[in-house]
Amino acid sequence: MAEIAVTRELVKELAKAARLVLSEEETDKYTQQLSVILDAFKELDEVPTDGVEPSYHPIEIKDSLREDKPEKWEWDPLANVKDHEGKYIRGPSIK
Amino acid sequence: MNSLKRAKELDQEYHFMNAFADSLDSGEGRLKGYTVSVKDNVCVKGVQSTAGSKVLEGYVPPFDATVIAKCRAEGASILGKTTQDEFGFGTFNVNTPFNKPLNPHDPERSTGGSSGGAACITAVADFPHLAISESTGGSISCPASWCGVVGVTPTYGRVSRWGLIDYANSLDKIGVMGKTVKEAALLLSVISGPDKYDSTVLDTPVPDYTELESVEELKVGVPKEYYGEGINSDVEKTIWSTLKKLESKGAKLIDVSLPHTKYALSSYYIIAMAEASTNLSKFSGLRYGLQEHIEGDFNQYFSKIRTLGFGDESKRRVMLGTFTRMAGYRDAYYLKALKVRTKVIEDFKHAFEAVDVLAAPTMPVVAPRFDEIEELEPIQHYMMDILTVAPNLAGIPMVSVPCGTSEDMPVGLHLMADHLQEHTMLRAAWEVENL
Amino acid sequence: MKATIGLEIHVQLNTESKLFCSCTTEIDDLEPNTAVCPICLGYPGSKPKLNRKAVEHGITIGMALESRIKPVIRFSRKNYFYPDMAKNYQITQYEVPLAEGGYLMVGDHRVGITRVHIEEDPAKLVHVGGGITNARETLIDYNRAGVPLVEIVTEPDIESTEEARDFLKKLSLILEHLGVYDPSGEGSLRVDANVSIDGGNRVEVKNITGFRNVEKALNYEVVRQRSAVNMGLPIVRETRHFDAETGVTSTLRLKEQEEDYGYIAEPDLTQIHLSEELVGGLTASMPELPDQRIQRLVDQNGITRFQSDIIVNTGLRMSIFYEKCCELYPDSKTVANWLVTYLLKSLNYEGMSLEESSVAPETFTELLTMMDDGTISERLAKELIKDYVKTGKSPRKLVEEKNLALLPVDELRVVVGEVVSENQKAVDDYRSGKTKAAEYLIGQVLRRVRARAAANTVRELVLEALKGN
Numbered sequence: 001m002a003e004i005a006v007t008r009e010l011v012k013e014l015a016k017a018a019r020l021v022l023s024e025e026e027t028d029k030y031t032q033q034l035s036v037i038l039d040a041f042k043e044l045d046e047v048p049t050d051g052v053e054p055s056y057h058p059i060e061i062k063d064s065l066r067e068d069k070p071e072k073w074e075w076d077p078l079a080n081v082k083d084h085e086g087k088y089i090r091g092p093s094i095k
Numbered sequence: 096m097n098s099l100k101r102a103k104e105l106d107q108e109y110h111f112m113n114a115f116a117d118s119l120d121s122g123e124g125r126l127k128g129y130t131v132s133v134k135d136n137v138c139v140k141g142v143q144s145t146a147g148s149k150v151l152e153g154y155v156p157p158f159d160a161t162v163i164a165k166c167r168a169e170g171a172s173i174l175g176k177t178t179q180d181e182f183g184f185g186t187f188n189v190n191t192p193f194n195k196p197l198n199p200h201d202p203e204r205s206t207g208g209s210s211g212g213a214a215c216i217t218a219v220a221d222f223p224h225l226a227i228s229e230s231t232g233g234s235i236s237c238p239a240s241w242c243g244v245v246g247v248t249p250t251y252g253r254v255s256r257w258g259l260i261d262y263a264n265s266l267d268k269i270g271v272m273g274k275t276v277k278e279a280a281l282l283l284s285v286i287s288g289p290d291k292y293d294s295t296v297l298d299t300p301v302p303d304y305t306e307l308e309s310v311e312e313l314k315v316g317v318p319k320e321y322y323g324e325g326i327n328s329d330v331e332k333t334i335w336s337t338l339k340k341l342e343s344k345g346a347k348l349i350d351v352s353l354p355h356t357k358y359a360l361s362s363y364y365i366i367a368m369a370e371a372s373t374n375l376s377k378f379s380g381l382r383y384g385l386q387e388h389i390e391g392d393f394n395q396y397f398s399k400i401r402t403l404g405f406g407d408e409s410k411r412r413v414m415l416g417t418f419t420r421m422a423g424y425r426d427a428y429y430l431k432a433l434k435v436r437t438k439v440i441e442d443f444k445h446a447f448e449a450v451d452v453l454a455a456p457t458m459p460v461v462a463p464r465f466d467e468i469e470e471l472e473p474i475q476h477y478m479m480d481i482l483t484v485a486p487n488l489a490g491i492p493m494v495s496v497p498c499g500t501s502e503d504m505p506v507g508l509h510l511m512a513d514h515l516q517e518h519t520m521l522r523a524a525w526e527v528e529n530l
Numbered sequence: 531m532k533a534t535i536g537l538e539i540h541v542q543l544n545t546e547s548k549l550f551c552s553c554t555t556e557i558d559d560l561e562p563n564t565a566v567c568p569i570c571l572g573y574p575g576s577k578p579k580l581n582r583k584a585v586e587h588g589i590t591i592g593m594a595l596e597s598r599i600k601p602v603i604r605f606s607r608k609n610y611f612y613p614d615m616a617k618n619y620q621i622t623q624y625e626v627p628l629a630e631g632g633y634l635m636v637g638d639h640r641v642g643i644t645r646v647h648i649e650e651d652p653a654k655l656v657h658v659g660g661g662i663t664n665a666r667e668t669l670i671d672y673n674r675a676g677v678p679l680v681e682i683v684t685e686p687d688i689e690s691t692e693e694a695r696d697f698l699k700k701l702s703l704i705l706e707h708l709g710v711y712d713p714s715g716e717g718s719l720r721v722d723a724n725v726s727i728d729g730g731n732r733v734e735v736k737n738i739t740g741f742r743n744v745e746k747a748l749n750y751e752v753v754r755q756r757s758a759v760n761m762g763l764p765i766v767r768e769t770r771h772f773d774a775e776t777g778v779t780s781t782l783r784l785k786e787q788e789e790d791y792g793y794i795a796e797p798d799l800t801q802i803h804l805s806e807e808l809v810g811g812l813t814a815s816m817p818e819l820p821d822q823r824i825q826r827l828v829d830q831n832g833i834t835r836f837q838s839d840i841i842v843n844t845g846l847r848m849s850i851f852y853e854k855c856c857e858l859y860p861d862s863k864t865v866a867n868w869l870v871t872y873l874l875k876s877l878n879y880e881g882m883s884l885e886e887s888s889v890a891p892e893t894f895t896e897l898l899t900m901m902d903d904g905t906i907s908e909r910l911a912k913e914l915i916k917d918y919v920k921t922g923k924s925p926r927k928l929v930e931e932k933n934l935a936l937l938p939v940d941e942l943r944v945v946v947g948e949v950v951s952e953n954q955k956a957v958d959d960y961r962s963g964k965t966k967a968a969e970y971l972i973g974q975v976l977r978r979v980r981a982r983a984a985a986n987t988v989r990e991l992v993l994e995a996l997k998g999n
Contacts, residue, residue: 004424014414017789018372019379019394019611021402033473034415040474041361041428047435054433056795057265057295058251058440058490059514064294064800068545068583071552073567075157080383087562088656088669091381091613092389092396095664138575151574158568160575260574264797294579294799369794373607376618377572389667393613420792429794
């Protein structure tokens, strides 16, 4: 595990990547908290894992597939949408 | 008695509910006569489901979770949505803008979390009631033990997750709570089994878990890493006293070791946060949930919604989760954690070659006071899970059964079994109940 | 200056339902947001369930491109925020794609295929009040969200825009033959192209629809880069957008701003084992590929490679059309001749594809039969084919309508007689040894009867008349 310095810059980068707006105080707070937490995670370095397969699930699950048959969901997809134009859902611009 | 009316009265005092159903339907079946409360992250059609988050305030799902459909088919009345930590992120049910439930044994203490509401109502309901709950790292066991009720977390994949608002998809399990082992087993029997909408559900046949009887010469493993340092000595005393009683009834206590236990916490949190941080991406103010007037570009709009809608802990976990899967760190954190998970699972598999169940305290302490909780740093919240994360990470079934008190607060005994051995552990729990 | 081009092709599979839910994929004529469900709309609590047919199509495509199929595949979450993303992550295949290490021959040149994988299509965005870079707002239609895509990534082996175009045409033809994709579907083939000049910086041109636009976009981009180099200007590593209307590529975003996708394994899906039996079975039942068909038509039908090439490369429907015609008409060489030389020419002239026209094997072969039974001459047939293609009316009908049938010999003799008697001078010239005068008379008869007589027949009758007189 690389030595990771949890800096304010890193926290700002993470916030941006996660689409969160943080105040300066919050950035400070999270920098300190994340630093402590990520530091604690470093203990995993102590575990030898060469040749160990990752467990994406905790138990073996049979291949799960679906037959190619169309089925219609009877519902109103716009019922929970606040802003729609006709049947289109309005979204923010992409400029 | 009108259960709905009674539940609302109790809720005034204990604050366990986020939303009530308008009325109680009932029908025929194994759950006839029961009201079922549902953790707020399990979707109930027509009833607000928030998963404890402002970003879903007012959201009314257009479909039932599979477990709800199964309950309805067996005649249960759906009572309402129990409060929880936002998206399951918490151990004290304080991480939510909605109701923070009070521990029925001491209103100045936490119920535990994240299924605090479920444990609370289970403890105080004086009408036939069962709770649908959910666990990712211990969210059923913790509040069950702190509120003095039975909480069952089944094997990962035993119960369909269709309709469960995800925390961490490879760790989430829908489970049950009840006042007794038999009642909990009843609900578990109803909700378990295959479902075409969930790819990770197991198709193993579901036995009748209510067939409870003693296990001949029950072999109880005592994992040394779950005792001693870090565990409140009085809690441990209560646990040992229960184990000795079991022994006197014919059970064999066997020392075992789960050497990777201490690493389970980091492994769990890394995987859970990596998955959670992607699950929460969908909450960005479009199609459902919190929506605002659309203005600005899409990054601005998404950021506005998420900043407004997510609580402190959610923001922390989303950022941490984003970090653990970032290029450059992914191998060292996300992939490493997945490999350590393999070692944790191996520990359990090895132990179960020699024993039927493992026994340990569910939590290292009894329910803490709210003012104590306020002093804690985030990392200390996480550390509270040290005894529950490993079995949750391994996806093995577990049950917390009340086994006494310490400082006048309930203590739970945690019984864990191998994958798909729910019936074994429930029988052991039933035995404990009958001591 | 040598161009280096790599392509990322997204193909919409023609499965009946979407990749992770059972919503229909027949969305072309639907109102927005009507072929949607909680899964493809990314509702909380929804979970994906993988479409078996999409996996099978992916395997077939991988095999057709000579790739190695992975024995176990897994899906990943590719994380980025965008209004067309129902979950703000796309379920795709990052670590373990379906197939790797294949190739496709374009002429004699081998274009490597890096990988073939499956992923879900995002929603469709309608930009209101502007284009992609400056619209006021966006309207979202999720009908397309979740449609299965196969992504095919080439090595940067393509060396010209013509080769890129040929590659795509061949790929499209193969996919059409495999029956996994509908080339007429709106946006069924989309391309991202990576272009560099002389080993310089790589520029990505994103989301080009259809291979005609790909050729245009690449031409523009290569010229743009060459001009920049000639003027001593730097080529910036960036992502550009191609405007089909203006034919111009423009900056979308600089590469430095690109996000980290933060991939994780998709925990709501299981891994999928692709057994040797499964792959073997799919390979055995794989439809005939274009190259195989070209060879077979040469071997079986005795046509030339040139003709076979044209028939097959025009498209699957043309191949099927040709073979159906050969079922109805015994001489497959004649069919090929008339199809390649005249029918295709007329279709091109009318700007129609075979599918767009009303041409059918029954009516096309009718034309050939009519020549055989003497109803029309070859010359007339060549004329008739144009009307046939334009109107789709059966040739027999056209001939009736326009009264174009060949004149019976008696009637023709009458006309010959008339012409001869009207042109005494020519007759005299011929008799005095000017054989050319006969040609004049023949010409006059042909003019009068237009296409209703074969030139040979007229010649015979005129000479007969001249002899007689």
